[in-house]
Amino acid sequence: MDLARFEQVSEVEWRIAPFGKMRVPAVIFADAALVREMDDKVYEQLTNVATLPGIVQAAYAMPDAHWGYGFPIGGVAAFDADDGGVVSAGGVGFDISCGVRTLHTGLAADDIAPLKQRLADRLFARIPAGVGSTGELRLDAPEMDAMLRGGARWAVDRGYGSAADLERIEEHGCMAGAEPDKVSEHAKRRQRDEIGTLGSGNHYLELQEVVEIYDPQAADRFRLRQGEVVVSIHCGSRGLGHQIGTEFLKQMVIAAPGHGIALPDRELACAPIKSALGQAYLGAMRAAINCALANRQVVTHLAREVFADVFPGTHLTLIYDVSHNTCKLEPHTVDGRTRRLYVHRKGATRAFGPGHPALPGDLRDIGQPVLIGGSMGTASYILVGTEAGMARAFASACHGAGRAMSRHQATRQWRGRALVDELASQGVLIRSPSLRGVAEEAPGAYKDVSAVVEAADHAGLARKVAKLKPLVCIKG
């Protein structure tokens, strides 16, 4: 994008003053190079979001923002229900509550080295990944509803993990206000046997080595030690979330004129929070959040089984679990006044600072771990929420690298087998059911995650704690 289209507030903050039907300004947090590389569609989509009823303060884009559906991916916007505010299915996205969790293993990279191949093969065999894969659980109707209401807590109650895990998950592992009866039969049908599966695309389970520590105090509290290995899991609400997104998007498009909402773009489909449709979506979306939390909890259990078998005596403890595609009701201070806002984070991570009451007791004084997933074969980062970040973009940070190149281009440029071999020569073992899928996810098809993280740190959205390098990647 042309930088001349922005008012530069600082090296990492770019503002678009309201024009046309915009109700609030639009703000991008990124350095000049990242903004320049962003698609013009980000500008268009962000200024469109700023026109929606009840939007508060500004429409924000994170350093990894790219062209999404209505909302840019990497977009953050908050709405006030009392001010005619809306909830948008596109503003949450199809993969509701897609997110990342990271587990501490206590093993050194050197301990893992001799057994790396075996570990990769065992994890790949144990964790269902890719198109058409199914989990071991098959949920009947009452069990489906219990899962949608209970989230990770449902999984723990059935023996997948322990109560200690729940403390390290947003919403303590269970999103309140979920309404399984607002989730269609089609959505439930898509989910029947998908609990405990990774999915495909950019979803993965990775073994990563802590290679750099930036903030020793926070790293110590998160139990991150140089040279040690962690396990990171990136997946979401699977078919159920996708189906909910699809169905409500359509209903919101059709109902918009009746709600008196003129959409600049159909993809921006939304409904007033206080309308029946808005409430139904929130109920269904919260059920999908629980579905994602349950899913990551079950996948975690499978990874623990493999580790217990290969390294008897190890226990994987959860460092934290973050969600990327959500709309959550949170109190935020705006112009000195505390307001309860519906914060949409589409491809953005919640980043609560120290002292936030939603954080578990043992992390409250340091801040929330913010887990940033890299693309296959590249680095990941762990950041921590800051006091300053609370006032920046409703306590939000980036979520990953963001694509720089379409899948189409990627398959023309890379071959899956060659990539797997090349990464192996760099010490990264890839296991995937699809070589074409590997080519589409080539590291070169993504932006430089380090630049994104640097910009997030620089902009004060969150603070860098540690850098992780992949050792093994099970790709969906």
Added chain:
Amino acid sequence: MKTYIVGGAVRDRLLGRPVADRDHVVVGATPDGMVALGYQPVGKDFPVFLHPQTHEEYALARTERKSGRGYKGFTVYATPDVTLEEDLLRRDLTINAMAEDETGALIDPYGGQRDLAARIFRHVSEAFAEDPVRILRVARFAARFTDFSVAPETTALMRQMVDNGEVDALVPERVWQEVARGLMDAQPSRMFQVLRECGALARLFPEIDRLFGVPQPPEHHPEIDTGVHVMMVIDWAARQGLSLPVRFAALMHDLGKGVTPPERWPKHHGHEAKSVELVRALCERVRVPADCRDLAVAVARDHGNAHRALELRPGTIVELLERVDAFRRPERFEEFLLACECDFRGRPGYEDKPFPASGHLRQALGAAQAVDAGAVARSVEPARIRDAIFQARAQAVAALRAPGGMHWEHFPHQADMGVRGIGPTLAAAFEQAALAMTAVVTDPAQVAAAQAVEIACEAPDDELLLVDWLNALILEMAARAMLFGRFDVSLMGHCLHATAWGEAVDRAKHQPAVEIKGATYTELKVERSEAGQWVAQCVVDV
């Protein structure tokens, strides 16, 4: 001795742009003194040294006096008493004539910061006129710094230089070097605009200059002016980040229109052949590298055929593929298609229109490549081999198109993928769009029609109906763990009934690349193209 960072690095830092190379000027030193400090001498004409560790360039401060024509005729003085200000004075533009000392303090004797803020290219002194390459450089800067304009007095000076015949003395290699760099910048049209305004374009590239003011038929070219069209085409190519050969071919493709006798305007029958002649002559004169030349010639010759691909006979398509050398050099063919697409999109209102021709040619190549030439060759007598292979390829292309020019293609979206179906009826376009969606996951030809699934949906309009149809398929694919390879759609108003045939996902056989989450309203379009074909498209989230 004092050293300074000078030129582009200072400018780019002030602009907040990434700094690629840092050039340094050294004041108060001698060549021997530099060598004694470990610097490595590299300059042929000027005293330039490489730093022993960083390998950045350090030049002794110098003044230059013109002593002949062209860019080589200079006398250089680089004694230790040459000041920084004197060195900066010989530079081209004020924004490039700033320096930074070792403490980071800015030295700006000629108003560089002021012109940077005002976004103006202004020459530092009359010495600008001593080097005609600077006209090309200013033009190239205009393509890179798209919000800058040339100061009126600088344009006047450049015009005077052109009138004095200065640009005629430029060596071809240098012209090509600058133009090639400008083509790779953000908005190449601005380079040609600057060259045109000072009269240099008519001297350097009369073939391009001539295009301005030549009308084209408004029904295909809303912009009418050929020069304007070509500028839109190269800017489109730049926005897509395409390669130099593609951008150069885009620049060259319509040169023939400049020599159409005015009484035939706005038609340009046969301009392709004239373009080829002019492109060859221009490439010879400017010493354009072979890869750029060959692609430009191919695009000049066959861009009209590429646009008509859906109407061409299968045999004509195979001839086109052979002429473009697509069988031996598929990557070149990709560039050919991209350049033709730039030609299509470089017109007002055409940016988002479907351009099914390129997808069709790509599929035609795939079909023709799939012909087993060896087997065909063994089945006929030697004298007939060539013809038999040609016929087999033409048949493969014909089979692809029957019935009625139906096909599908993908189009790029940053994170996901666009699917597009094209057919003679709306129902056919919907069927093709479904095939395109299957192709996101696997090759549709690998999916057996083992089981049939009935699907019905309804929506308020054609576009919502397309999304509904694809989402209904996504639901069946996910819930049944199936892939579908054949579709039969019937439409009654906005009600759709369909049968989809397919089989269970077999990971070894299908190598499914990715699972589809949903069909979206992004790039959603259902419409009839100019050629009367139905086009149905949207982006699917994966």
